[in-house]
Every structure is written in structure tokens, then in C-alpha cells.
Amino acid sequence: MQIKKLILLETFETNTYLIWDKIEKVGAVIDPANKAEEILQESQRLEFKIKYIINTHGHGDHIGANGRLKNLTGAELCIHKSDNDKLINPELNFSIFFDFNVISPKADKFLEDNEIISIGSEQLKVLHTPGHSPGSICLLGNGFLISGDTLFFEGVGRTDLPGSDESKLRKSIKEKLFVLPDITKVFPGHGGVTTIGYEKSHNPFIIY
Ligand SMILES: [Zn+2]
Numbered sequence: 001m002q003i004k005k006l007i008l009l010e011t012f013e014t015n016t017y018l019i020w021d022k023i024e025k026v027g028a029v030i031d032p033a034n035k036a037e038e039i040l041q042e043s044q045r046l047e048f049k050i051k052y053i054i055n056t057h058g059h060g061d062h063i064g065a066n067g068r069l070k071n072l073t074g075a076e077l078c079i080h081k082s083d084n085d086k087l088i089n090p091e092l093n094f095s096i097f098f099d100f101n102v103i104s105p106k107a108d109k110f111l112e113d114n115e116i117i118s119i120g121s122e123q124l125k126v127l128h129t130p131g132h133s134p135g136s137i138c139l140l141g142n143g144f145l146i147s148g149d150t151l152f153f154e155g156v157g158r159t160d161l162p163g164s165d166e167s168k169l170r171k172s173i174k175e176k177l178f179v180l181p182d183i184t185k186v187f188p189g190h191g192g193v194t195t196i197g198y199e200k201s202h203n204p205f206i207i208y
């Protein structure tokens with residue numbers, strides 16, 4: 001599996017990830033924050049077809065290009081059902097409070113805990129990790145994790161927002177993420193790459 005990070009929404013520095021199977025030339029876009037045309041061009045340059053648009057959760061800084069990208073590619077839009085209501089409601093996805101109204105199309109598919117998403121010959125496993133939002137998910141690939149706003153380099157997602165729950169976030173991280181092999185690479189929704197092992201010993205928000 002190939003993975004590439006793009007930062008397309010500078011104000012929030014949201015990480016948009018492209019992941020694809022080089023052999024079968026199909027892939028997914030995780031959290032298309034902005035600039036659908038640039039995402040499409042990049043996928044064409046990298047020679048893969050976008051099959052899925054996957055949102056790690058429904059906050060406005062992660063879903064901004066959902067609609068345009070779906071129109072351009074016909075990709076299937078996927079999110080956990082507990083964050084689905086945020087897609088079409090700028091108050092619930094908070095974008096209205098930051099002066100950019102994000103309204104996404106409704107999801108085509110709801111992702112469940114432990115569900116496997118096939119991308120060519122590669123697989124991503126959905127881990128439901130509520131806390132930052134009720135429908136937050138992480139995506140586990142072969143040796144790597146896309147962690148959305150659940151786990152960051154030396155940090156965790158905000159839990160002071162409506163719908164957030166700090167104790168659920170801690171439980172999700174301890175029971176779903178910190179049980180993964182230490183060498184698992186972590187690609188968060190904001191900031192730099194880390195590993196499960198590093199966060200287990202250095203993350204100041206989690207007492208392990
Ligand atoms: Zn968020």
C-alpha cells in the first residue's frame with residue numbers, strides 16, 4: 001500500500017491522505033479537507049482511480065472537498081453512522097463557527113467497527129474509536145494506522161467540543177490503539193507521523 005500526505009486546508013493544517021494499490025491502480029482519499037481538483041490531479045499523476053472517500057469523522061476541517069471530489073470521481077463516500085449527521089449540517093460539523101460553511105453529500109456507506117475495506121489487493125480495517133466525536137474511526141493498514149483526530153504526535157484530539165467525551169477517548173486509545181504493535185506507524189489527522197510505541201511512552205495525555 002502506498003500512502004501520501006497532502007495539506008490542502010492551511011488554516012487547520014488538516015492532513016489529507018491518499019492511499020492506493022500501485023499494482024491494481026485503485027485507492028482511497030482519507031479526509032479530503034479542501035481542493036478536490038488538486039486531489040484528483042494528484043491521483044492521476046500517481047496513476048490510480050479513487051474508489052472511496054473515507055472520513056475519519058465528520059468535522060468540517062476533514063470533509064470540505066467531499067462533495068466536489070465525489071462529483072469528479074463518482075467515489076463512494078464512507079463514514080461511521082454516528083458522525084453522519086455532521087456531514088450535511090454546518091452547525092454540527094462546526095464549519096459555520098469558522099466562517100466556512102461545509103455541506104457534504106450524505107454518505108453512501110456506513111462503516112462499522114472491525115469492517116474490512118478492500119483497496120485493490122490491500123486491506124484497511126475500520127476501528128471505531130469514539131471520544132473526539134461519537135463516530136470517530138481509525139483505519140488500520142499493514143503496519144500503519146490512520147488515526148484521524150483520535151491520536152496525534154504527543155497529543156490527542158480535543159474533548160471540549162459538543163459530542164466529545166474524554167473518558168471514551170482514553171478508553172478508545174488504550175483498548176483499540178495501544179494494543180497494536182509498537183512499530184505501527186501512525187498518520188494523524190493533524191501534525192507529523194509517529195508510532196504506537198512512541199506514543200505509549202511519550203504521550204502526555206494518556207497515562208498508560
Ligand atoms: Zn475533529
Ligand SMILES: [Zn+2]
Binds near residue numbers: 014059061062190
Ligand atoms: Zn481535525
